[in-house]
Structure formats: C-alpha cells, structure tokens
Amino acid sequence: MxxxxxxxxxxxxxxxxxxxxxxxxxxxxxxxxxxxxxxxxxxxxxxxxxxxxxxxxxxxxxxxxxxxxxxxxxxxxxxxxxxxxxxxxxxxxxxxxxxxxxxxxxxxxxxxxxxxxxxxxxxxxxxxxxxxxxxxxxxxxxxxxxxxxxxxxxxxxxxxxxxxxxxxxxxxxxxxxxxxxxxxxxxxxxxxxxxxxxxxxxxxxxxxxxxxxxxxxxxxxFGTALQANAARLRPVMTLCSAVISVRDVASGEAVGYGESWRAERPSRIATVTIGYGDGYPRTARNGTPVLVNGQRAPLAGRVSMDMITVDVTDLVPVQVGDPVVLWGEGLPVAEVAEPAGTIGYELLTRMPPRCPRIVVNA
Known part of the structure; x- marks a missing residue:
C-alpha cells in the first residue's frame, strides 16, 4: 500500500x-x-x-x-x-x-x-x-x-x-x-x-x-478575513493523509522533537504521515488546526520531515487509517499559513514533487 x-x-x-x-x-x-x-x-x-x-x-x-x-x-x-x-x-x-x-x-x-x-x-x-x-x-x-x-x-x-x-x-x-x-x-x-x-x-x-x-x-x-466574493471560491488542492498511530500520553509528558508540546492532562495523540518533506510547514505552531475525520484538532509538537502529531483527546475515538486533511476542503490554507508565519501562496507554490498530485473530477 x-x-x-x-x-x-x-x-x-x-x-x-x-x-x-x-x-x-x-x-x-x-x-x-x-x-x-x-x-x-x-x-x-x-x-x-x-x-x-x-x-x-x-x-x-x-x-x-x-x-x-x-x-x-x-x-x-x-x-x-x-x-x-x-x-x-x-x-x-x-x-x-x-x-x-x-x-x-x-x-x-x-x-x-x-x-x-x-x-x-x-x-x-x-x-x-x-x-x-x-x-x-x-x-x-x-x-x-x-x-x-x-x-x-x-x-x-x-x-x-x-x-x-x-x-x-x-x-x-x-x-x-x-x-x-x-x-x-x-x-x-x-x-x-x-x-x-x-x-x-x-x-x-x-x-x-x-x-x-x-x-x-x-x-x-484576503487571508482569514471575510470577503463575500472570496467566500464563493472552492479549493482546488486538498492536502490529505491518514493516521498511522494512536497513543496515550500521560500528563506532563512531551511529544516530538525539542519537547515543544507537553501534555497538561492525560492525552490521546494521533501520528499522521505528513511533514515538511511533503510541503507541510515546519514553522506551524502548536494549535494549528488539522481535520481528523472531519473534526478539528490541534497540532501538538514540532513538525517532522515525514510526520506530525495531533491532539485528538476531545474527538470521537480516532483509529489508524482515519482520514486527515491538512488544508483544502473544510480547512482553508490561510488558517494553516497564519500560525506558520506565512501566506497560503507560499505553502501552495512550495509543494514538493514527493507529494503526489491526484486529479479528481476531470
């Protein structure tokens, strides 16, 4: 697979x-x-x-x-x-x-x-x-x-x-x-x-x-600001992936490189196979929104080359294989770009060849 x-x-x-x-x-x-x-x-x-x-x-x-x-x-x-x-x-x-x-x-x-x-x-x-x-x-x-x-x-x-x-x-x-x-x-x-x-x-x-x-x-x-005509647009690119691991993390334990995120309560962490090698920005901060099974969850821990970790504690139970959207349908790219300190233009144009483009609705 x-x-x-x-x-x-x-x-x-x-x-x-x-x-x-x-x-x-x-x-x-x-x-x-x-x-x-x-x-x-x-x-x-x-x-x-x-x-x-x-x-x-x-x-x-x-x-x-x-x-x-x-x-x-x-x-x-x-x-x-x-x-x-x-x-x-x-x-x-x-x-x-x-x-x-x-x-x-x-x-x-x-x-x-x-x-x-x-x-x-x-x-x-x-x-x-x-x-x-x-x-x-x-x-x-x-x-x-x-x-x-x-x-x-x-x-x-x-x-x-x-x-x-x-x-x-x-x-x-x-x-x-x-x-x-x-x-x-x-x-x-x-x-x-x-x-x-x-x-x-x-x-x-x-x-x-x-x-x-x-x-x-x-x-x-216009970024995350509301503009009536821009609200009618439909995203062409949806960057997506899947959960590859789910684990429980005790209160006080850290997740990811540099221990930049630490659990303030017993937490459920999902690992997603996407990273800066696939075009997801390394500068994305803790709390950046991610869609897991269509539900919003915050990024928890530093973005790695091939993986990110997401706090899914408050979601309906998440399992290996569950779909994840990083931006696109249901999650405007501007909402990812802003906490990453950039703009959607840069995230889209810097998408590397490693991430395959799959055409739908041709």
Whole structure:
C-alpha cells in the first residue's frame, strides 16, 4: 500500500472558480496566471483544463511558457516579467508568446531585434508597486515607441499591478487606480489592472483584461478575513493523509522533537504521515488546526520531515487509517499559513514533487 499523503486536485472546483472570475468581470477578458507550476498545482494539467475557458494565460518567464507550448497549449501566453535577454524575443515570436515591456532596456531590445514576425506587447506602468514598470509620466512615450515599432503587433495592452489590493480599504489602491487612469486616459488602449484581489473586491479595476491567479485555485487573497466574493471560491488542492498511530500520553509528558508540546492532562495523540518533506510547514505552531475525520484538532509538537502529531483527546475515538486533511476542503490554507508565519501562496507554490498530485473530477 502506498503512503497516504497526497495533494488531491479537484478540476470541478477549478472550473467553478474560473466561471466566478468571468461572472464578476463580464465585460473583461480573462488571463489565467499559471506561473510557478500553477501555484504548485501542476501547470500543464491546470492549463489544459483552463484553455477552453479563458482568453489567455500568463507566466513569469519563457521557460514556463515553453513548457506549456511543448505540452500542446496553443492559447496566448504572456511573459509577465518580459524577456531577460534579447535572444528570447525571437523565441517568443516563433512560439507566439506575448511579452511585457517595462523598462528602457527591454524597449531597446524590442526596437533593435530582427524578428520574422511581430510580437503582441504589453506595457507595464508603475503606479505604486515600485517593482517593475515605467513611470506614469513616461507611459505615453513608451506607448508611442512600442506602437510604431515594426516588431510590435500594433498597440500594446497597458497594465499595472497593485501593492495592497488585499486590503479592501486600501487608500494605496485608490491612488494607484487614479494614477493609472491619468497615465492611460488619452491612449485609447486596452488596459489591465485586476489581479485576484482586484477582481474580487475592486470592480473599478476590471478594465479590459483581468488576471486571476491565486483565486483560481480556490483560495482567498484576503487571508482569514471575510470577503463575500472570496467566500464563493472552492479549493482546488486538498492536502490529505491518514493516521498511522494512536497513543496515550500521560500528563506532563512531551511529544516530538525539542519537547515543544507537553501534555497538561492525560492525552490521546494521533501520528499522521505528513511533514515538511511533503510541503507541510515546519514553522506551524502548536494549535494549528488539522481535520481528523472531519473534526478539528490541534497540532501538538514540532513538525517532522515525514510526520506530525495531533491532539485528538476531545474527538470521537480516532483509529489508524482515519482520514486527515491538512488544508483544502473544510480547512482553508490561510488558517494553516497564519500560525506558520506565512501566506497560503507560499505553502501552495512550495509543494514538493514527493507529494503526489491526484486529479479528481476531470
């Protein structure tokens, strides 16, 4: 019998989430962000399911785009960070991959390239993230140069990226939207601003293209805070395992490495075959919730490479073989990430190959 730890991937949930994205922004085109191996879910598997349901996809780099092309994905693919050297432009042109231009160096490479066919370009404007993008005051000049460049397929789509859209009361987001409006109002161009929190909570940001990423996998970009549209999402990944041992521990006895948890009463401890070698965070604190037989129980003791221990004293009697959910259906990943001192994005994208992905509801 194989080790029971696995990441179950529900394609019906993915279909539901992308339908929600389209419903919330009915007048916008949908660009599914599948970078970082589709946030740990498997880029090729997820892209194949998404392709007939979205208008384009986005990745971080050319290598990620080529993986999709080699797997048969023909949908438009945007390089969110653009190219990292001039030679990549010819590959992008050959494979019909869209490119972002966000600085003077990339613009010069585009203008100087000798390409067999022109590229669809996107122009990124920095409205406050201060990571990538041209200054708002330079947007028109960049736009005109890209539009007149023989290597560009007409007008670029103009985009920006939010720094704090996961804060639904953010003044920064309002300022970014105002700057973006100022920079693009006279261009008569297609625009894109909404990432997942923008799509869910900032309808003024929807414009012509929306770029959902994290929300596609059924997780709220607002963490554990309640947000009405995010509450409608369904998790695609459920990290699950099983109980492999149950034991009684006397009051005062410690459990696990470093004796970080000590029983304050006679306790029942279940050992589960999952650990940081499978993607469960070592930094998860005592008390982090775990579902055992659908019942919540607290983590008790330090996370090991291959196992965790859970205090099941107050549950209906637990037995070897009982199912365990670490996050996903019934337990949002944010509730695990918060006591681990991180965010759900990191937990999902760091899922290692050791943990098998099992596709359901294909």
């Amino acid at each position: 194989s080790r029971p730890s696995q990441a179950r991937l529900d394609l019906a949930a993915l279909r539901h989430n992308v339908a929600l994205a389209s419903e919330l922004a009915p007048n916008a085109r949908v660009m599914a962000v599948v970078k970082a191996n589709a946030y740990g879910h498997g880029a090729v598997t997820m892209a194949r399911e998404l392709e007939p349901r979205v208008d384009a996809m986005a990745v971080a780099c050319l290598e990620e785009a080529l993986e999709l092309r080699e797997s048969g994905i023909r949908a438009p693919i945007l390089l969110l960070e653009g190219v990292f050297e001039p030679a990549e432009l010819a590959v992008a042109a050959r494979e019909q991959i869209w490119v972002t231009v966000d600085n003077a160096t990339q613009l010069a490479w585009l203008e100087q390239a000798r390409l067999d066919k022109p590229l669809q370009c996107w122009l990124k404007v920095d409205t406050g993230m201060h990571r990538l993008g041209t200054e708002p005051g330079q947007a028109q000049r960049y736009f005109e140069r890209i539009t007149s460049c023989p290597n560009s397929l007409g007008k670029p789509v103009v985009s920006t990226h939010f720094a704090s859209a996961d804060d639904t009361g953010s003044e920064t987001t309002r300022r970014q939207l105002a700057l973006f409006e100022q920079a693009t109002a006279a261009l008569g161009v297609l625009r894109s601003a909404a990432n997942s929190p923008g799509l869910l909570a900032w309808p003024a940001s929807h414009y012509d293209w929306v770029r959902p990423g994290y929300m596609l996998w059924g997780n709220s970009p």
